[in-house]
Amino acid sequence: MRIHSCRHVYHSRHEDEHGHQCCHSEGRHGRGEDHRHGKGHHEHSESRHKGRGRGLRRLFDHGDLHIMVLSLVAKKPSYGYEIIKDIQEASSGLYVPSPGVIYPTLTLLEEQGFLESEVIERNRKSFTITQEGVEHLQQNQETEAIIFRKLAKARDMQHGGNLAEDIEVAVHRFKALLRHKMVLKQLNEDQTRQIAQIINDAVKQIEQVNTLLTNNIDD
DNA sequence: CGCCGTCCCTCCAAATACAA
């Protein structure tokens, strides 16, 4: 999972309230991998946490996202962008799946016959759940319940919802300070090394905090 | 009307963890 990093899935520029464009060129994105993984998706195991890790665990286990997407589409027909926003909202911004995750998932679910799509206005692909999808969702009610419990816990841990904002402010201050010092060439080689060490230590600590957090969510 | 910003989707390359 990602703790609301400054990645901006499709974040528009105006959404960036401080006017800073944290990364990227334009808010557009990607496809994950092709959806060859046809078999054995939905078996459940707590021990499997694949993907880009660097010590950060995913919020969803293997196949959980499929159930989450099915569940959201079952409630109301949706298109990819809306599903991303729904999941972001449901997790209070703690987890924002990238388009490279959502679109292949939607395509896969469609290929499996659990969803069907229809191109609506503005070339959006609106997905609706099929009877097969409803049955599949019923068979995975327990998984669905676990997912929503995780999301509820994530919401609870948001301390009123401004956690991510606090982090962003801190990062902003940090960047401004560093930039200022570097631009003015106030850092010698030794100081630069020291700062790099501090940053690396901080990263380790943040990873530890995140591990604790995701473990709590799993409980 | 043209420019620009935004929305939405698709494709590609790559990183990472885990299983075989």
Place this chain on the structure above:
DNA sequence: TTGTATTTGGAGGGACGGCG
């Protein structure tokens, strides 16, 4: 060690709306 599954970021592009 290799293959697989999952996820990410970057890039490209069509459609649409607002504005000068």
